[in-house]
Amino acid sequence: xxxxxxxxxxxxxxxxxxxxxxxxxxxxxxxxxxxxxxxxxxxxxxxxxxxxxxxxxxxxxxxxxxxxxxxxxxxxxxxxxxxxxxxxxxxxxxxxxxxxxxxxxxxxxxxxxxxxxxxxxxxxxxxxxxxxxxxxxxxxxxxxxxxxxxxxxxxxxxxxxxxxxxxxxxxxxxxxxxxxxxxxxxxxxxxxxxxxxxxxxxxxxxxxxxxxxxxxxxxxxxxxxxxxxxxxxxxxxxxxxxxxxxxxxxxxxxxxxxxxxxxxxxxxxxxxxxxxxxxxxxxxxxxxxxxxxxxxxxxxxxxxxxxxxxxxxxxxxxxxxxxxxxxxxxxxxxxxxxxxxxxxxxxxxxxxxxxxxxxxxxxxxxxxxxxxxxxxxxxxxxxxxxxxxxxxxxxxxxxxxxxxxxxxxxxxxxxxxxxxxxxxxxxxxxxxxxxxxxxxxxxxxxxxxxxxx
Amino acid sequence: xxxxxxxxxxxxxxxxxxxxxxxxxxxxxxxxxxxxxxxxxxxxxxxxxxxxxxxxxxxxxxxxxxxxxxxxxxxxxxxxxxxxxxxxxxxxxxxxxxxxxxxxxxxxxxxxxxxxxxxxxxxxxxxxxxxxxxxxxxxxxxxxxxxxxxxxxxxxxxxxxxxxxxxxxxxxxxxxxxxxxxxxxxxxxxxxxxxxxxxxxxxxxxxxxxxxxxxxxxxxxxxxxxxxxxxxxxxxxxxxxxxxxxxxxxxxxxxxxxxxxxxxxxxxxxxxxxxxxxxxxxxxxxxxxxxxxxxxxxxxxxxxxxxxxxxxxxxxxxxxxxxxxxxxxxxxxxxxxxxxxxxxxxxxxxxxxxxxxxxxxxxxxxxxxxxxxxxxxxxxxxxxxxxxxxxxxxxxxxxxxxxxxxxxxxxxxxxxxxxxxxxxxxxxxxxxxxxxxxxxxxxxxxxxxxxxx
Numbered sequence: 001x002x003x004x005x006x007x008x009x010x011x012x013x014x015x016x017x018x019x020x021x022x023x024x025x026x027x028x029x030x031x032x033x034x035x036x037x038x039x040x041x042x043x044x045x046x047x048x049x050x051x052x053x054x055x056x057x058x059x060x061x062x063x064x065x066x067x068x069x070x071x072x073x074x075x076x077x078x079x080x081x082x083x084x085x086x087x088x089x090x091x092x093x094x095x096x097x098x099x100x101x102x103x104x105x106x107x108x109x110x111x112x113x114x115x116x117x118x119x120x121x122x123x124x125x126x127x128x129x130x131x132x133x134x135x136x137x138x139x140x141x142x143x144x145x146x147x148x149x150x151x152x153x154x155x156x157x158x159x160x161x162x163x164x165x166x167x168x169x170x171x172x173x174x175x176x177x178x179x180x181x182x183x184x185x186x187x188x189x190x191x192x193x194x195x196x197x198x199x200x201x202x203x204x205x206x207x208x209x210x211x212x213x214x215x216x217x218x219x220x221x222x223x224x225x226x227x228x229x230x231x232x233x234x235x236x237x238x239x240x241x242x243x244x245x246x247x248x249x250x251x252x253x254x255x256x257x258x259x260x261x262x263x264x265x266x267x268x269x270x271x272x273x274x275x276x277x278x279x280x281x282x283x284x285x286x287x288x289x290x291x292x293x294x295x296x297x298x299x300x301x302x303x304x305x306x307x308x309x310x311x312x313x314x315x316x317x318x319x320x321x322x323x324x325x326x327x328x329x330x331x332x333x334x335x336x337x338x339x340x341x342x343x344x345x346x347x348x349x350x351x352x353x354x355x356x357x358x359x360x361x362x363x364x365x366x367x368x369x370x371x372x373x374x375x376x377x378x379x380x381x382x383x384x385x386x387x388x389x390x391x392x393x394x395x396x397x398x399x400x401x402x403x404x405x406x407x408x409x410x411x412x413x414x415x416x417x418x419x420x421x422x423x424x425x426x427x428x429x430x431x432x433x434x435x436x437x438x439x440x441x442x443x444x445x446x447x448x449x450x451x452x453x
Numbered sequence: 454x455x456x457x458x459x460x461x462x463x464x465x466x467x468x469x470x471x472x473x474x475x476x477x478x479x480x481x482x483x484x485x486x487x488x489x490x491x492x493x494x495x496x497x498x499x500x501x502x503x504x505x506x507x508x509x510x511x512x513x514x515x516x517x518x519x520x521x522x523x524x525x526x527x528x529x530x531x532x533x534x535x536x537x538x539x540x541x542x543x544x545x546x547x548x549x550x551x552x553x554x555x556x557x558x559x560x561x562x563x564x565x566x567x568x569x570x571x572x573x574x575x576x577x578x579x580x581x582x583x584x585x586x587x588x589x590x591x592x593x594x595x596x597x598x599x600x601x602x603x604x605x606x607x608x609x610x611x612x613x614x615x616x617x618x619x620x621x622x623x624x625x626x627x628x629x630x631x632x633x634x635x636x637x638x639x640x641x642x643x644x645x646x647x648x649x650x651x652x653x654x655x656x657x658x659x660x661x662x663x664x665x666x667x668x669x670x671x672x673x674x675x676x677x678x679x680x681x682x683x684x685x686x687x688x689x690x691x692x693x694x695x696x697x698x699x700x701x702x703x704x705x706x707x708x709x710x711x712x713x714x715x716x717x718x719x720x721x722x723x724x725x726x727x728x729x730x731x732x733x734x735x736x737x738x739x740x741x742x743x744x745x746x747x748x749x750x751x752x753x754x755x756x757x758x759x760x761x762x763x764x765x766x767x768x769x770x771x772x773x774x775x776x777x778x779x780x781x782x783x784x785x786x787x788x789x790x791x792x793x794x795x796x797x798x799x800x801x802x803x804x805x806x807x808x809x810x811x812x813x814x815x816x817x818x819x820x821x822x823x824x825x826x827x828x829x830x831x832x833x834x835x836x837x838x839x840x841x842x843x844x845x846x847x848x849x850x851x852x853x854x855x856x857x858x859x860x861x862x863x864x865x866x867x868x869x870x871x872x873x874x875x876x877x878x879x880x881x882x883x884x885x886x887x888x889x890x891x892x893x894x895x896x897x898x899x900x901x902x903x904x905x906x
Contacts, residue, residue: 086847087848089847089848089850089855089859090848090849090850090851090854090855090858090859091850091851093803093804093851093854093858094799094800094802094803094804094854095799095800096799096800097799100799124844124847125844127844128844128845131844131845132845235797291790293794294790294791294793294794295789295790295793295799295858296793296799297793297794297796297797297798297799298794299794299797300794320859323858324854324855324858324859325845325858325859325861326845327845327861330783330786330861333783334787334790336748337744337747337748337787338747338791340747340748340749340750341746341747341750341751341752341753343750344688344750344752345750346547346548346549346550346553346748346749346750347547347548347549349547350546350547351546351547389890390890391577391578391580391581391584391886391889391890392581392584392585392778392779392780394539394542394577394890394893394894394897395540395542395543395893395894395896395897395898395900396543396894396897397542397543397544397897397900397901398543398544398546401543401546401547401777402542402543402777405543405546405748405776405777405778406542406543406773406776406777406778408778408780408783408861408862408863409861410861410863433844436844437842437843437844437847440847440848441847441848441849443848444847444848444849444850445848447848447850448850
């Protein structure tokens with residue numbers, strides 16, 4: 001038994017297997033977990049302590065969740081999303097990148113993204129994430145107050161990044177106002193709600209001016225919040241930056257002084273060895289989005305090399321216009337497979353490594369590793385319960401293999417975020433899923449009618 | 454309306470969207486589908502014919518399946534499996550290939566695969582396939598009568614291949630008996646049951662002798678059944694064959710005379726351009742298994758090139774020891790993504806192409822395209838109903854994109870094979886899933902206890 005057993009838990013999970021994502025112990029075959037005031041109060045190993053203690057007894061908890069045949073693990077951490085883009089999911093696929101962006105995505109965003117659609121689409125995206133086991137996201141978009149509000153309304157934990165871009169973006173008309181807008185956004189949300197952590201996102205080295213990149217970095221340093229940027233996503237980007245600045249995107253950003261331990265670089269598909277060294281020295285963290293990178297034919301980050309160099313790498317789905325799903329179990333499966341075939345080595349990116357990327361490493365990347373990412377007493381109770389009683393998860397020799405190579409998001413039965421039950425046996429506790437789907441479906445129908453086929 | 458409306462259907466699916474996988478029409482927004490005597494009796498386009506006809510009326514069918522909000526499409530065709538290997542799923546992963554094979558898979562197969570375990574594991578694998586929308590499989594293994602029996606018991610359509618290998622395989626001790634064994638197996642199952650099509654499988658150019666390869670080919674030609682073989686799966690295989698025979702595996706097999714229109718070559722990850730030409734000329738068909746190839750770091754077939762050359766390519770999951778799931782929706786998603794990033798071209802392997810590979814092209818590869826693979830009057834009613842009312846499938850702009858990039862096997866609600874309802878709203882109609890899982894779980898526990906950790 002670890003933790004304080006004398007207090008009565010709000011929620012008691014009984015008879016679960018536990019994958020703690022810690023080293024001591026990594027796995028508990030049969031345990032009860034007590035949750036109180038949003039935190040993990042105790043983890044009782046029932047094999048080690050066959051006699052039940054006085055408290056932590058089922059009768060003493062406000063809510064009991066019987067979990068025999070289920071696996072408790074930390075909720076997954078999706079380190080890169082553009083959630084409102086679910087509204088455009090499947091609108092245009094299999095197209096050349098520039099035709100896709102300029103012919104469909106940018107025009108559709110300009111016309112259809114507003115406070116109302118962003119909120120509605122974010123609710124839908126969050127429902128999808130919860131149903132597939134993600135409890136924390138890091139989103140980068142516009143109309144971000146509405147995204148934060150959706151997180152509060154669905155009960156998700158989120159790093160919500162105000163986006164900046166130096167050509168027409170839906171809600172940012174005047175580039176001089178950017179730093180002020182960033183300050184105001186951070187003021188509204190820093191210490192505003194424990195589930196929401198505000199941050200800042202510059203779209204890319206090729207869509208933001210040097211001034212914007214530096215200004216937003218300055219604000220992020222002042223306010224101690226993460227600074228995100230798409231970096232070295234495509235070969236074309238590398239070519240554009242080289243042509244304009246006579247150096248690669250990484251060196252360009254480093255000369256601007258924006259690469260440091262507060263920087264989260266997204267994608268990083270085109271890196272030289274010396275750039276990898278530089279990113280490691282600067283303490284930059286990397287969000288890896290393999291499914292999106294593959295679908296857009298963007299390239300592939302050299303993740304095994306990044307890990308060998310000690311760089312923190314988390315997983316992201318990217319937006320659903322380029323994925324087109326938010327299932328982080330599938331992203332783990334992809335991350336485990338793609339680097340094996342690229343490196344011609346089946347031992348790289350083993351299941352345990354990939355699970356860490358999807359949980360504690362993702363939390364570390366977002367600066368949340370002291371709060372979430374493992375099942376440990378005192379950490380926030382962001383937990384998912386995976387139903388192991390499924391044909392595709394039978395028989396069960398090793399949990400990590402099963403979770404990475406055989407499971408999918410739909411195996412998640414129950415989700416607890418910040419100690420609150422959000423999803424129970426695949427039914428939402430307090431949001432109306434049908435209503436959320438119908439609202440976005442209506443918006444999609446409108447887009448279908450207005451856009452040429 | 455197409456088809457005979459005057460007959461009373463056994464099953465009537467009402468108000469479904471239909472992805473026919475034909476060109477005329479590819480999609481019907483709202484249709485009723487009548488099924489009788491195992492076949493599709495009629496497809497009634499309700500938008501085109503708003504007035505219901507006399508028959509085909511709901512009252513007239515023996516069983517009605519209301520399908521509003523669901524999509525009917527052809528059942529998926531998994532062209533390469535080793536189904537009994539679900540028993541070893543997750544037993545050993547992330548290992549070097551030879552350590553994995555010789556240290557775990559071959560010894561475990563030798564010790565634990567027998568008539569009883571093969572039957573039990575096949576039932577489990579088939580349950581998993583049905584739950585993820587596969588209605589036809591092509592399996593290559595040993596103890597194959599038990600696999601065929603499992604297909605009959607679960608109601609699946611299967612091409613069941615007797616396996617041949619020239620080192621210790623569980624049920625083939627004497628290599629001289631191989632041709633006779635093949636003949637006997639074919640005699641038992643040819644015209645034995647409409648759902649079972651027997652075929653022959655030689656394990657590979659490096660595990661079968663030239664005599665075995667030729668003898669089994671001779672029998673397959675005599676009896677007009679498909680001849681399967683793993684081919685050019687790894688670079689090591691190419692090296693071994695080159696060292697032994699002074700030519701590549703493809704040229705070696707061609708010199709033996711075993712490459713023809715009845716040959717299904719599995720994997721084909723290492724092909725030169727001239728070998729692709731040769732395979733195309735010979736009419737060889739190729740089963741593509743990207744998830745397995747990636748997990749084992751085996752290599753990757755040049756599928757866009759094969760398709761441009763007119764070669765028929767189907768999709769396979771391979772066995773669950775190397776995948777580790779049988780979800781063909783995930784395989785489609787993988788096939789669509791991996792070649793885009795390899796070719797640096799987001800337009801290759803578009804959703805429609807990949808869906809054809811998972812349905813009608815897979816059927817063509819198995820010689821079953823006149824029976825299955827499309828939703829057409831007169832074809833066998835092998836149909837799956839996908840529940841579109843899900844957050845990750847909302848909104849819906851284009852069905853093919855949604856199915857390939859966002860859907861997964863767990864979205865399949867209902868499965869009909871050969872006109873019989875097998876799965877209804879994710880509940881099996883006539884098999885006891887819990888019992889099947891428990892039987893294999895017990896076998897897995899035994900293996901865990903007997904094998905060193």
